[in-house]
Amino acid sequence: MTNMGPGRTRQTQVYVRGLGGERPAVPVAPERLQAAAQAKLAAADFAYIAGGAGAERTMRANLAAFERVRLLPRGLSGRRERDLGVELFGQSLGSPLLLAPIGVLEAAHAEADLAVARAAAAEGVPFIFSSQASVPMEQCAAAMGATPRWFQLYWGTDDEVTRSFVRRAEACGASAIVLTLDTTLLGWRPRDLDLGSLxxxxxxxxxxxxxxxxxxxxxxxxxxxxxxxxxxxxxxxxxxxxxxxxxxxxxxxxxxxxxxxxxxxxxYTRPDLGWDDLSRLREWTGLPILLKGILHPDDAREAVTRGVDGLIVSNHGGRQIDGEVAALDMLPDVVAVAGDLPVLLDSGVRTGSDVAKALALGARAVLLGRPYVYGLAIAGEAGVREVIQNVLAEFDLTLGLLGVGAARELGARHVVR
Structure with missing residues (x-):
């Protein structure tokens, strides 16, 4: 039987089960996915996961930025099969999707990071371990086998603890260090503040x-x-x-x-983290270093001169500054000055077509955040797997309908801004 690809395979699976009256446990539509998770969670837990900074203008801006980008298909140029694979830091990945680092996953499910690690391994998707995890990185790494994992680093005021985290990440097989720049202070988050819940x-x-x-x-x-x-x-x-x-x-x-x-x-926060600290991080590890939270092109230029290995354009999912620029809006400007450095996108990704838009604007890969946490809340490991499957299925079908045979072929000609 001809390989149908993840898009048609997932569609067929859902529709065949529907013949027997079975509906997906995890809703496909982003709004229904969030609502189903909210129904499962305590108020304080949902507030922490779903909330943003201030009046949540940045969260809305992230979604609106994807709305403004329109995909432009070409006719009579489709392929029977699509290649979703990308390469990052010498590793061949099956798709351009990574699971973003998200803290306090026990707010969503008792198995927390461990359930996500197992789901990521089952679907062959890299998982970026959070510094604010609910399960130690070693346990998650053991559950992932050979599936790639990265480690996201918050640099606090105790350098020896920070350095110990890096050593442990290396020891448990992490293939990159993701230094987060945008959380040197905790953002003003009214949902959490109104509940007095940290x-x-x-x-x-x-x-x-x-x-x-x-x-x-x-x-x-x-x-x-x-x-x-x-x-x-x-x-x-x-x-x-x-x-x-x-x-x-x-x-x-x-x-x-x-x-x-x-x-x-x-x-855990260090407001005075500066560019010169990168040289110390480089002394501590030989792993690729990515900077997460880059939005300004001048910061991207500085990162290039400092010898970092990759950039993640992100505003922390709208959780840090109210009224901040949307991450997707800044992606092309950062890509333009990054040269050969891989640029990834985080913040606002909800669907497979969002993944296609980000790649068309120059991202090498994207980080998926809240949607997989909602899946975790609804159905644990199985829920995370369903969310991954749905996003990649839509991405595969979007490529086919655009007339694109491979993820790496997406470019500016496929979008209208």
Whole structure:
């Protein structure tokens, strides 16, 4: 039987099951996908995952930017089969899709990053481990086998912890380090603020730290002095129970967990991170270094001169600055000055046609974020797999309908801005 490709294969699977009255567990349409996830999640968890900065203008701008780009198909030029593959840093990938680093995935599902790692491996899609993960990178790497994984780095005020993260990423087979530039301070997020909810204070999303030998070595020095324990209010008792539960896998007491959460929140951001720090990161690792959060062409030029290996055009999914420029709008300008450096896009990607638009505007690959987290919330590992399958199916069909035989052939001639 002729290979139908992921697009027709996925379509056929869904429609055949529909004959028996079975509908997909994970909605295909982006709006319905988000709504189904919201119905599964506690209010604070959904707020953290779905929310953005300020009035969420940047989140809307990211989506509007994709609306403004129109695809332009060519007739009588289709191919029976399409090649979705791309190459990044000497690795051949089956598609231009990577799963973005997202913290506190336990807010979506109990298996958190581990479920995502398994789904990524099953679908052959790289997963970028987050510094703010709910499962240590070593466990996720073990679940992924030979599937590529990268590590996203937040550079905090403790350089030795940062360096330890890099060493661990190398040891667990990461093939790139993604330094995030746009979160040197936590953005103003009204959804979380209105609920008074910051997950890190409850010990959520700090598994990389709790499992890190350098970070753990700092805890004894940060323990509270005798007689300074907080008053036993009901809210603190509930928070203490959560911290105690989260400390068990790491053999930490409640007091140590409180100290760990406090130390993390005091040290994880570094507002004065500068260009000269890149030279130190280069000394620490021989892995390719990508800068995530590049929007200004001048920053892209500086990155080239500093010898970085790749750029990710991103505004953190609209979670950091309200009213910020849309990532897709800046993609062509960054690509124009990046030279031979691979440029990836993050922020606002929801569908397979979005992937095609980003590649046509010069991205080598894209990072998918909130949609896979919604799939995780709805159906765990299986939900993540369905979201990946749906995005790649639509991307494959979009290529075919555009008259394009390979992802690498997409270019400016295929879009109207």
């Amino acid at each position: 997950p890190f204070l409850r010990g959520r999303g700090i598994a990389q730290y709790l499992s890190d030998p350098v970070f753990r070595s700092r805890l004894d020095a940060s323990l509270p002095a005798p007689g300074t324990a907080p008053p036993r209010t009901a809210a603190l008792l509930r928070a203490g129970a959560e911290l105690r539960a989260r400390g068990r896998p790491y053999h930490l007491s409640l007091t140590q967990m409180r100290a760990a959460a406090a130390r993390f929140t005091a040290t």
